[in-house]
Amino acid sequence: MIELLNVQHSISGNSVLENTSLTLTGNQVIALIGPNGAGKSTLLSLMSRLLPLQTGKILFDGMDISTTRSDEVARKMAILQQSTHFMSRLTVEDLLIFSRYPYHKGRPKTEDKTKVEDIIQYFGLEALKHKFIDQLSGGQRQIALVAMTFCQDTDYILLDEPLNNLDMYHARHLMRILKQAIADWGKTIVVVMHDINYASQYADYIVALQQGNVLFHGQTLEVLTESNIGQLYNLDVSMLTLGDKRFCVHF
Amino acid sequence: MSKHALTMIIAIWIVSSLLFLLLGSGGDLDFVWRFRVNKWLALNFVGVSVALATFLFQTVSQSRVLTPAIMGLDSVFLLFNVLLIGILGGAEYAKISGSIKFFLQVVLMMLFAVAVFGLLVRRFSMDISRLLLIGIALGLLIQSLVEFFARLITPEDFSLFQGIAFAQFNRVQTELLGVVAGVLLFVILMLWRIYPAIDIYRLGRNSAINLGIPYIKMTTNLLMLVAILVSASTALVGPIFFFGLLITAIVFALFPTARSGSFMIMAAFIGAISLVGGQAIFEHVLGLASTLSVVIEFIGGLVFFMLLLKSRKSN
């Protein structure tokens, strides 16, 4: 369970995130949606302690991320930001071993190596494991980076717009892996998304932000209505149902 | 990095050391012991310090193109010395034990690095370029103060000051060797403890914090180590600006996939080899004892620009 209590954030006197309190249950995919500048990435950065909290508290299963040691938090929660550029030249396997750092602190043990192998299998990276990150295509790279967050073996995973720059194949592949991981490992995944239809398809729970405020939140099927989405994005939209899938037509 | 590479590097180091120590000495071991061993030690220490300082600084600044010289630490060094010369006069200044001066310098530089950069890192951890720019501006400000005080001292004292303002590899302050050795040992022990964390730090701010690295604390620690290393090399031979760039560039070219631990070992050796071997050639073969520093700095400067052009073209 993730608890946000009175979280607020300002940059140079401008409020970017209004006073927010929210409780999110675990073991599901939670999507943060909203228009540009709504505060989604800010919220994610605050939740991942990449941005220091100005007010309030954030707790992951009761663990206060402001007061707990960073390496303990690292075993509880992992984040993948949008732009990740590494100074050193690393292979996929290197990265995965690094992601186990909160456990082995630089001296990898057998269980770390086993975990790395398992993740390589699960994400289908056998062919790529000795390739350098900069040699991979955009889609492969993103899958590898997501694999890295999974290898960190945390209960909570935060992803900031992981589907950017991914083609249809890789985007679907990634979302399906995420859903599978919840079923297999009981993780909780918080994703920032800008594509409403991916959120509609894959998310169990929605948190919608607009200008720093939570406009609405709840189970996907309940809250993703035409009027809610219309209000969020300031557009007229229609919802279509095709079999068991629901689409938002916003063109 | 393979065992093979390590053996090769050590072998080259031994060869260049022998060249430096024995070339032109006519086999007179007493001569060697009295005149060359100290200098050899000093050159090794300087090579190692500069190499490590540059690597750590490039890690903190996330850029392969910068050197710790831009932190303005050498301005602090110059200010300290010009003030001392001015207040005490050249004669008294020369009498002060080198070790005391060195300790004071180290303390001052560390305070400067930590106070200024520690403060700045807190505010600008997400904007390292701005942080470095402020560092440079501060260095320039202190440089102005140095020039101001340099105008106030007598011409003889000014010559004395000028002497220490330039790196001179053939006039090393050998009385500091014991102290510098101790300091280097301390730094190496520290690095031995934290080198796996440095790999994670190099993944970038976000990835490092994600994996539990205390980013601000580690940045401050690394900068402190840089300050210590820079003051060690400056105390022995004077300010050095671009030599470190040369070393890290060579190591990157030879071992592009090296981790921090291997990188630092290689860089340390290559730094030592460049200076020991270089001085052996310049002093014993060419008879140009004082030009090594200039040549090395000049080549380092060229390497800087090549790196700039190369790094961005591939972006």
Place this chain on the structure above:
Amino acid sequence: MIRHTGLTQSLLLLLFVLCLMTLMLASLFIGTYDLTLASVFENEQASMVMLLSRVPRTLAVVIAGGVLGLIGGLSQVVLNNRFAEPTTIGTAQGVAIGLLGTHILWPESPLYVHTLVASGFGLLSLFGFFSIIRQLKLNDPMLLPLIGLIYSAILGAIATFIAFEFDLMQFLMVWLNGDFSTVISGRYELIWGAAAIAVLVYWLANQLNLLNLGEQTGRALGVPFRTLVFIAMIMIALSTSMVVATVGMISFLGLVVPNIVRYYLGDNLKQSLPWSALIGACLLLGCDMLGRYLSNPFELPASLVFGVLGGCFFIWVLYKGEPNV
């Protein structure tokens, strides 16, 4: 960005000009040799001091401050970066190398030869920096001054090495530290050349404004971009070398002044250049007077006073600036 109405701006301009005139008048009477208005007319020696030393010095300071402020503004437009100015991008250091070279190789040649060769070197270093910057698509504006300062340091080191080897350190110190204490009639007239170039820059301000568009937009609109840049660079190099050869380098002036002006007036060169010149002149004169006053009978060089004050200002701006500025 505060927009003044035409009337307010003209009034302010008048106010500042009056301020400058007052400062200039005051400056005529500060110095080691005690002068009063009466003594100038009665005492022959006093009037000589006035004519040969005080007046030229005051004029030199005003011109140097005005030229450097104005040229700084131009540099920032040419390089499209608010931190660019001749001392932060290596031009002044290149000029110093040129001056050293002429001193070593043709010491007897007339002043204009020295200046031309120095300008040539300044132009080369400016051109070199410009080419480097164009190759590196810099997404972070902080990187330009960073690279510029290292570039300047390298050139400065070369200059220092040459000076050291040929025992010309005294000269180099003079060129690298703007000092007006040696200005006397007959030895400073070159700086009027710099003033003439500054006037030329203002005359061309409307055309030079087009540089603000950036190369792609400018080209699309049919602007002779490369030609404009080249002309601008020649003017920067020439005026810098004239100032450096006469009175020496003054760091940060071309950085601080145009940024202050830009904050209030934006990037329209026709509007901002006269202000940059005016404020540059006032500030430098103020610093020079301060330097004379503070350590009477010795003198603190104006560049040092400005270097300390301007440096503090620069650091303050960097520290307080918006993170994404």
